[in-house]
Amino acid sequence: MNYRHAFHAGNFADVFKHALLTRILLYMVQKPSKMVLLDTHAGTGFYDLKSEEAQRSPEWQHGIARMADADLGAAAELFAPYLKIALQGRSEFHMNVYPGSPYVARDLLRPIDRLVLCELHGLDADTLRENMGRDKRVDVRHANGYACIKALVPPMERRGLIFIDPPFETRSEWDDMIGSVNLALGKWSSGTYVLWYPLKNGNEGNALCEALDQTKITKMLLLELQIQPVGIAGKHARTGLSGCGMVVINPPYILAQEAELMLPEMARHLALGQSAWRVEWIRQS
Numbered sequence: 001m002n003y004r005h006a007f008h009a010g011n012f013a014d015v016f017k018h019a020l021l022t023r024i025l026l027y028m029v030q031k032p033s034k035m036v037l038l039d040t041h042a043g044t045g046f047y048d049l050k051s052e053e054a055q056r057s058p059e060w061q062h063g064i065a066r067m068a069d070a071d072l073g074a075a076a077e078l079f080a081p082y083l084k085i086a087l088q089g090r091s092e093f094h095m096n097v098y099p100g101s102p103y104v105a106r107d108l109l110r111p112i113d114r115l116v117l118c119e120l121h122g123l124d125a126d127t128l129r130e131n132m133g134r135d136k137r138v139d140v141r142h143a144n145g146y147a148c149i150k151a152l153v154p155p156m157e158r159r160g161l162i163f164i165d166p167p168f169e170t171r172s173e174w175d176d177m178i179g180s181v182n183l184a185l186g187k188w189s190s191g192t193y194v195l196w197y198p199l200k201n202g203n204e205g206n207a208l209c210e211a212l213d214q215t216k217i218t219k220m221l222l223l224e225l226q227i228q229p230v231g232i233a234g235k236h237a238r239t240g241l242s243g244c245g246m247v248v249i250n251p252p253y254i255l256a257q258e259a260e261l262m263l264p265e266m267a268r269h270l271a272l273g274q275s276a277w278r279v280e281w282i283r284q285s
Helices: 012-028 052-056 073-086 101-108 122-132 145-152 173-187 204-211 255-270
Strands: 036-039 046-048 097-099 114-119 138-142 160-164 192-199 219-226 243-249 276-284
Touching: 012 073, 012 101, 012 160, 012 192, 012 219, 012 243, 012 255, 036 101, 036 145, 073 097, 073 101, 073 255, 097 101, 101 114, 101 122, 114 122, 114 145, 122 138, 145 173, 160 173, 173 192, 173 204, 192 204, 204 219, 204 243, 219 255, 243 276, 255 276
Parallel strands: 036 114, 036 160, 114 138, 160 192
Antiparallel strands: 046 097, 192 243, 219 243, 219 276
8 A cells, every 4th residue: 555644634634643652652751761762654744635646545544534523521630631732733724734643743752852854755854844944852864764763772861662663665564663663672671652543354453463572572452443344445535545543662550541531532533434443551560
C-alpha cells in the first residue's frame, strides 16, 4: 500500500494516533527529568486541507471534522488537549490545516525536552524544516527513520519515546519496523515505543506483538480501532483501511483506562460501517 500523508491528513487514523499520542506525552512530561521524542516518519509537520491532494481525497471530513464538535461524553476531557492542537487551523466556516505528529509533540514538550524528526523524502524534509521554524528543541533530519533509531538509541536523555508511524510504501516496512525496535530494545529496554499499523486483514496487531522481542518487554499494550468490517474499503478505498492499531511498549500506567473511554467515542463518531475497538494488555508485569 502507498500512504502518502498529504492525501489522508486528518483522517480517522490521524485522530486515533494523535489523540492517544497526546495522552502519552501529557503523562511523560509530568516527570521532572528531560526527555526526547524521536519521530521516525515525520512528514511535513502540518497539512493544508485546501490543497489539491487533500481535496482529491478529503478523508478529514470523516475524521477530524466529525470530532470537532462531537459530544464525546465522559471522554471529553481526555480529547480536549488533542482537539485544542488539532483545531488550531479551523476558521468559522472551514477546516484549513491539520497538524501532524511533529506539531502535536512540539506543543506538548517542555523547553528542556528534545524533538528529533526524521523524514526520508527530501522535499518533505525541507518543508518540515521550514514549518518547524527556529525552535532550538527541534532537530530535523533528512534520513531514514529506522537508521535514526539505530544511531540515536540509547538517547543521552535516557528517557523518551520513539514514535513509528510508517507510510507503508515498501513491502519491507513490517520487517524494518520490527527489526529496528527489537534492536533498540536490546540497547534501551526502558524507552517508550509507539508503533502504528494499518488494519487490513484484522490480524496485524497480534502478528506484530508476536514478532517483537518479548524477552526485553515487561509492559506492552495493544490498541485498535475498526471503522468498518475487515476487508471492506468503503470510502477509504485509496488505502483499503478497515481500521488501524497501535502497539505501545512501556505505556503510561493509565493509558489503558483512558483508551477504554476514548476508543468507544472514536468508534461511534468515525464509523463508516460496523465499528469495533480493542484495548488489550499483551504483557503486564
